[in-house]
Amino acid sequence: MSEIVAVTGVTGDVGGKTLDELRRMGVPVRAVVRRPEQVTALRARGIDARRADLDDAAALTAALDGVVRFFLVTPVSPQQAEQGAVGVRAAQRAGVRRIVHLSGGDAAEHSPMPWASAAWHTDRSVRDSGLAWTILHPSSFMTNVIPSAPAIRRGWFPHTAGRGVIGWIDTEDIARSAARVLTSDGHDGTEPVLTGPDLLDARGVAAALAAGLGRPLRALHLPSRVYAGVLRLSGVPAWQAEGLRQQFGRVVRHGLDGVDVMSDDVLRITGAAPRGLADWARAHRDDLLG
Structure with missing residues (x-):
């Protein structure tokens, strides 16, 4: 594939892993980052990097010049909805032909979580853009467990989700799915729901982590x-x-906005089943136990 794929959010989890996956696939890829030192570091790795802020439509339009496919990843922030709109406008002005948006499995217009509401508004802009588009709806990231590491080391998984369930997903599986969607046809106008292999409540999460870590x-x-x-x-x-x-005390606890949905879209898109939480914990033992 000779068409340039641009990715924002490459200093974050999913964006960075998608960039790496695209490079492994031999795809010409361009990283769009905010700071000059990030540009320097990426170029030192042989990566085409351009500086642009998601608040600056002109700079982002220039950074997308010559790009055919664009993976729009917006950081969680109070400005997320506005940055998503800028990303779509810049793609239109730069002549991008296909846009893939990293949304959320719980994206909803009136969500009490600002990032879920922001994702819904960006989704709407993407659908109305006139470009070929795909919207990815991943479930909660397994990496979101890592901030609980101090409690996990003491034998506890703290939560406020009651008996609510989530199809927790490894961000590696999100990245694999995004890379496939960005580089293959047949995904235009679709909204894949990306989940792991199991719907887990908090007790299920604790059990899976215990199995992976080998401790109660x-x-x-x-x-x-x-x-x-x-x-x-x-x-x-x-x-x-x-x-x-x-998110956890209301939406997950009561199964609102599609958070309790399971899907085989990761397997369908990538040809490989998503990783379970126990296997993920085993691979991230150092992150969780120090």
């Missing part, structure tokens, strides 16, 4: 405001802690 682990349910307080003490900004409180 119990789920510890916290009142949602206590859960948010723990997040604040760990350095999470107030707006994000409140969003996470709503």
Whole structure:
């Protein structure tokens, strides 16, 4: 494939892994980053890197010059919805032909989580863009377990989700799926739902982590405001802690906005089954246990 694929969010989890996957596939790829030192570091690795902020439509349009396919990954922030709109407009102005958006499995217009509402608004812009498009709806990332590592080392998995279930997914599987969608045909106008192999409640998460780590682990349910307080003490900004409180204490607990949906789209797109949480924990033992 000789068409240039551009990726934003490459200093983050999914964007970075997708960039690496595309490079392994031999795809001409361009990384769009915010800071000059990031450009320098990427170019030192032989990667075409351009500097542009998702708040700057003109700079992003210039960074996308010559790009045919564009993976739009917006960081979780209070400006996420506006940055998504800028990303779509820049793609249109630059002559990009296909846009793939990393949305969320819980994207909803009136979601109490700002990132889920932002994803919904960007999804709408993508659908109305006039470009060929695909929207990826991944479930909750397994890497989101890592901030609980201090409690996990003490034998607990703290949560506020009640008996709510999630199809937790490895971000490696999201990246594999994104790379395939970006480089193959037949995905235009589709919205794959990307999940892991199991729907797990908090007890199931604790059991899977215990199996992967080889040590006992119990789920510890916290009142949602206590859960948010723990997040604040760990350095999470107030707006994000409140969003996470709503995510797990309301949306996941009550199975709202499609968070309890299972799908075989990862297998269908990539030809390989997604990794389970126990296997993921085994591979990330150092991250979880230090």
